[in-house]
Amino acid sequence: MRKIFILMVSMLGATWLQAQTITFNPEAFTAEDEVIVTVDATGTPMAGKPEAYIWIWANKDAAGGQIDGLTNGSDFKNSKAEAKMTNKGGNIWEYKFTGTVMFGVDPGRLVHLQLLIKTKDGGAQTPDSKKFNFDPIVFVPSPFRVFPDKVGEDDVVTVNFHQALAPTTAEQRMTPQTVTVKLFDKDNVQIGDVKTWNVKSDGNGAFSYSFIPSITWTIPAGKKAGKFSYRFDGIGKDVTGNTVTVTGTTTEKTIDALK
């Protein structure tokens, strides 16, 4: 039992040790935007290293396959000079790039990127980052769409349902009636009550509803809205012709701190 406990503590410690903080400026960016990535290597094997090199790749597990950054070169044990990062003090490292230039492909092909930082010889490195999405530059139709694509808690938010693209047959066949929306704070705690509104038909199988989060809900002092979920419901017919309620697919949308 004691060994298991020690093992668990070691694993947690290892996880903490691997922690790295990655931020982008601007926070939201397309493949055509110049972006500065900042990595805080504190608590990672790269802490205290005199030099750092970026190792970056895009579209892992995405359609079309992974695309390596052109600054990676072919040898992980010998990073190219172009990949050298700028030290901003202590364990903070910075690198400026544009997606299309870094990956050498058309912007429409880039979905997301990941990166790590390393020594030139690869003797030390941070773990693979999570995936960071590029904002789309081509419109991709989807059944559930929020306008505008990025919203803040004080903005007018319009949720849209394009029925022809609905993921289930029941949703494709139902008569949309309502949209149900829940608001959550940054800690994923629901704010206020669930709101259900009648949807507006925009024609051509499109339905929508608009609201302003900070007016619809009272956001507690010191809290910020972090996301909302929404679901379009309707009525349909079962196999015997009886009217039934159709519960739609729930979709979530992040609320950003727009200024």
Added chain:
Amino acid sequence: MRTNLLILIALIITFAGCKPETLPDIGDPLNKIQLTEGNWQLERVVQSDVNAVKYNFPYKELDVTSVAPFSEFKLSLKLNDGKPGTFTTNAGASPKIIKLTDGKWEVDDLNSPLSFNLIKNTDTVKMQFGSYNTLSQGKLQLSLIKSLGAKNLIRYDYYFKKI
């Protein structure tokens, strides 16, 4: 020979018909700042997705006037010796599209203003002038850009009428 003579006569008649004309005065240039002074009431709000506009997506903008009682929002602009002076806002039941209730307003250029800033102490609401052409008809267009970091994401066009 006869043809040439006819052409010569036609040319003489044509040039003889010419006389100097004086062009009418185009008048004084529009004083945009003077026209901006007054009490304004919001009558229309259009929201645009900056990224969607840039990349020509099918859904670029939306008239959101009916989403909330925006038309209750009032803006009063005063001049000080012919230059931008003080302002007050009264949101009523409207969303506070301008968070400041009073202060001073400034523009970047008195003759051709582009930026329009509302200032109270250290807080500044940065907006932009829309078309000048509608000012003389009692219409004021101001635009507000919302950003995430350095990236512009949402544009609001506010259309005011003079009251």
